[in-house]
Amino acid sequence: MPALGADMEAGTLVEWLKKPGDTVERGDIIAIVDTEKGAIEIEVFDGGVIDRTLVDPGQRVPVGTVLATIRAPEEARAAPEPAVATTPPASGPPAPPASGPPAPPAQVPPVAARPRVSPAARQRAAELQVQLDAVEGHGPGGSVTVADVERAAERHAIPLPPADRTSGMRTAIAAAMARAKRDIPHLYLSTTMDLSRPLAWLATENQRRPVTERLLPVVLFIKATARACAEVPALNGFWTERGFVPGPGVHVGCAIALRGGGLVAPALHDADRKPLGAVASEFGDLVRRARSGGLRSSEMSDATITVTNLGDLGVDSAYAIIYPPQVAIVGFGRVVERPWVVEGRLEPRPVVTVSLSADHRATDGREAGQFLAAIERALQSPESL
Amino acid sequence: MARRMTYRDALREALRDALQRDARVFLMGEDVGRYGGAYAVSKGLLAEFGPERIRDTPLSESTFVGAGIGAALGGARPIVEVMTVNFVLLALDQIVNNAATIRHMSGGQFSVPLVIRMATGAGRQLAAQHAHSLEGWLAHVPGLRIVTPATLEDARGMLWTAIEDPDPVLVFEHQVLYNMEGELAEDAGPVDIDRAAVRRAGQHVTLVTYGGTLFKTLAAADTLAAEGIDAEVIDLRVLRPLDMDTVLGSVRKTRRVVVVDEGWRSGSLSAEILARIAELAFYDLDAPVGRVCSAEVPVPYPRHLEEAALPQPAAIADAVRALLPSGVSAP
Numbered sequence: 001m002p003a004l005g006a007d008m009e010a011g012t013l014v015e016w017l018k019k020p021g022d023t024v025e026r027g028d029i030i031a032i033v034d035t036e037k038g039a040i041e042i043e044v045f046d047g048g049v050i051d052r053t054l055v056d057p058g059q060r061v062p063v064g065t066v067l068a069t070i071r072a073p074e075e076a077r078a079a080p081e082p083a084v085a086t087t088p089p090a091s092g093p094p095a096p097p098a099s100g101p102p103a104p105p106a107q108v109p110p111v112a113a114r115p116r117v118s119p120a121a122r123q124r125a126a127e128l129q130v131q132l133d134a135v136e137g138h139g140p141g142g143s144v145t146v147a148d149v150e151r152a153a154e155r156h157a158i159p160l161p162p163a164d165r166t167s168g169m170r171t172a173i174a175a176a177m178a179r180a181k182r183d184i185p186h187l188y189l190s191t192t193m194d195l196s197r198p199l200a201w202l203a204t205e206n207q208r209r210p211v212t213e214r215l216l217p218v219v220l221f222i223k224a225t226a227r228a229c230a231e232v233p234a235l236n237g238f239w240t241e242r243g244f245v246p247g248p249g250v251h252v253g254c255a256i257a258l259r260g261g262g263l264v265a266p267a268l269h270d271a272d273r274k275p276l277g278a279v280a281s282e283f284g285d286l287v288r289r290a291r292s293g294g295l296r297s298s299e300m301s302d303a304t305i306t307v308t309n310l311g312d313l314g315v316d317s318a319y320a321i322i323y324p325p326q327v328a329i330v331g332f333g334r335v336v337e338r339p340w341v342v343e344g345r346l347e348p349r350p351v352v353t354v355s356l357s358a359d360h361r362a363t364d365g366r367e368a369g370q371f372l373a374a375i376e377r378a379l380q381s382p383e384s385l
Numbered sequence: 386m387a388r389r390m391t392y393r394d395a396l397r398e399a400l401r402d403a404l405q406r407d408a409r410v411f412l413m414g415e416d417v418g419r420y421g422g423a424y425a426v427s428k429g430l431l432a433e434f435g436p437e438r439i440r441d442t443p444l445s446e447s448t449f450v451g452a453g454i455g456a457a458l459g460g461a462r463p464i465v466e467v468m469t470v471n472f473v474l475l476a477l478d479q480i481v482n483n484a485a486t487i488r489h490m491s492g493g494q495f496s497v498p499l500v501i502r503m504a505t506g507a508g509r510q511l512a513a514q515h516a517h518s519l520e521g522w523l524a525h526v527p528g529l530r531i532v533t534p535a536t537l538e539d540a541r542g543m544l545w546t547a548i549e550d551p552d553p554v555l556v557f558e559h560q561v562l563y564n565m566e567g568e569l570a571e572d573a574g575p576v577d578i579d580r581a582a583v584r585r586a587g588q589h590v591t592l593v594t595y596g597g598t599l600f601k602t603l604a605a606a607d608t609l610a611a612e613g614i615d616a617e618v619i620d621l622r623v624l625r626p627l628d629m630d631t632v633l634g635s636v637r638k639t640r641r642v643v644v645v646d647e648g649w650r651s652g653s654l655s656a657e658i659l660a661r662i663a664e665l666a667f668y669d670l671d672a673p674v675g676r677v678c679s680a681e682v683p684v685p686y687p688r689h690l691e692e693a694a695l696p697q698p699a700a701i702a703d704a705v706r707a708l709l710p711s712g713v714s715a716p
Binding site: 146 | 708709
């Protein structure tokens with residue numbers, strides 16, 4: 001069960017889209033999982049042949065539970081029972097009794113140590129649906145006891161499926177945001193940027209595009225942020241136990257408010273390398289699927305930075321909270337005409353305030369400032385976006 | 386109104402009460418009359434009840450136990466005292482082949498309402514021929530009831546109930562208990578010989594014991610309580626038939642059990658109790674079962690070796706700690 005976001009504790013398997021024996025390739029959608037954020041399509045990490053499914057539809061399991069096993073294409077079909085060991089035929093006369101220490105006994109194949117779990121703990125684990133492999137034992141000889149199981153159950157408390165999804169999502173957002181504010185020392189910078197050039201370019205560009213393919217300013221914002229990530233990679237990635245780990249690509253999480261409350265921030269993959277038209281259509285697709293269900297597991301879990309745009313609401317600027325384990329979130333306010341000094345003269349210009357919240361553990365003000373400057377530079381040459 | 390007395394006094398009071406209540410009751414055994422009994426339990430009874438009812442016997446356990454069986458078959462209610470459990474081996478033929486079988490082999494026509502009392506156990510430097518705990522052997526035999534009074538109430542109350550039992554009852558009196566002092570209610574009387582008793586209620590571990598090790602076990606429980614470990618102590622009272630309901634009820638609650646038995650470990654009563662727990666409460670156990678038994682040697686004579694060979698409170702407490710999570714005071 002993949003973690004479809006830092007705030008996810010458990011998911012319910014809704015449906016298997018592949019069955020044992022099916023060949024799958026990395027990225028194939030093999031199952032649908034229901035979470036607080038809706039039904040998510042689960043993509044497979046590795047190619048091969050589905051060997052066994054271990055979780056049945058309807059089962060709710062904690063993050064990290066093995067859902068299925070996959071055989072590599074070259075691997076033999078499910079390992080047969082180990083053949084009964086046969087004694088090699090005696091060759092020649094028996095060796096004379098050796099003097100000195102006896103020969104080491106014939107090699108016994110190593111037997112995986114069976115975990116020590118008390119009978120009562122096993123029963124309790126079944127009742128509480130606790131996976132025993134993950135439970136640390138504190139009983140005699142390091143055995144797992146009832147108390148260990150109950151502690152583990154508390155730690156991985158699987159919240160009951162919420163009566164309505166909204167309250168479940170609220171709980172999940174609460175957990176993630178509380179964690180972010182607790183653990184992440186946020187630093188905030190903002191720059192107000194003159195948008196007259198990019199908006200003029202956009203107006204021209206949209207005139208030559210069919211109505212359905214017209215670009216919204218937010219597409220420029222996403223793309224400009226993605227460019228800045230490529231330029232200042234220190235803000236694109238994750239804070240882990242080992243420190244900052246750069247993102248494997250630029251996957252911009254797009255905060256999308258849902259009807260009925262709550263939000264999701266699915267990733268727009270490789271946004272820095274896609275043309276504006278592709279970014280626009282993928283963004284539209286994400287919004288549609290976020291609101292109707294059908295987001296994919298990779299979209300839910302691998303955003304490397306997040307963009308939030310509250311300009312539609314008339315907000316001047318948005319100082320957002322970082323979505324862990326990411327290290328930055330960029331907030332765009334509304335595009336509004338303001339008096340602007342250009343070459344010594346006052347002019348009305350469309351401007352936007354761009355705010356950056358960055359994890360001060362991973363980066364410093366200097367890099368954060370460079371990041372904002374990179375966004376501005378990208379916006380000022382829209383034709384190259 | 387409670388009276389202060391010893392375990393020995395309580396046994397004597399039970400004997401006197403039985404002799405007064407029922408004219409069919411008489412006591413016989415080695416030195417029970419003129420000498421007053423090897424442990425002075427019957428002191429003064431000869432003068433009070435006369436040589437017909439307090440009878441000294443020759444040094445032949447087989448003979449006088451056999452005579453007791455005959456008397457019981459003939460309608461008397463004999464109480465036979467055997468000086469110590471080691472000597473009862475000389476009468477095993479009478480006990481196992483006759484007393485225990487006659488009801489069965491006669492198709493219920495005859496019964497043997499016989500009570501045999503004897504001292505058991507070590508702790509008074511009586512060495513390897515006077516100090517073993519062989520009650521577990523006798524508890525192996527169908528047709529016998531085995532009781533082990535450990536408290537003043539049971540010393541006072543078990544005898545009459547045993548006399549009323551239509552079948553043979555063997556009473557094992559631990560030799561370290563005779564001098565134990567305590568309070569006994571003025572109106573103390575007969576008690577049941579069916580049920581185990583919870584002598585100390587607790588939550589974290591069940592300690593099952595009986596007889597002379599009851600007080601060592603309670604001492605261990607006190608030590609453990611100071612560490613936050615709440616032990617339940619069960620006094621079996623009756624070794625055959627075993628009251629497993631009480632034991633299993635406790636184990637199901639605490640999920641951990643240690644049996645404390647002064648008998649040897651191999652092929653023992655402690656093994657039987659633990660086997661039944663494994664059979665009937667396996668899924669309730671949260672730790673391996675534990676045992677504290679005597680060292681598998683003939684009981685030594687020197688005091689320090691005798692002490693080392695017997696279950697002691699420190700070893701009982703250690704056995705409990707081994708079953709509990711380390712560093713967790715309230716599991």
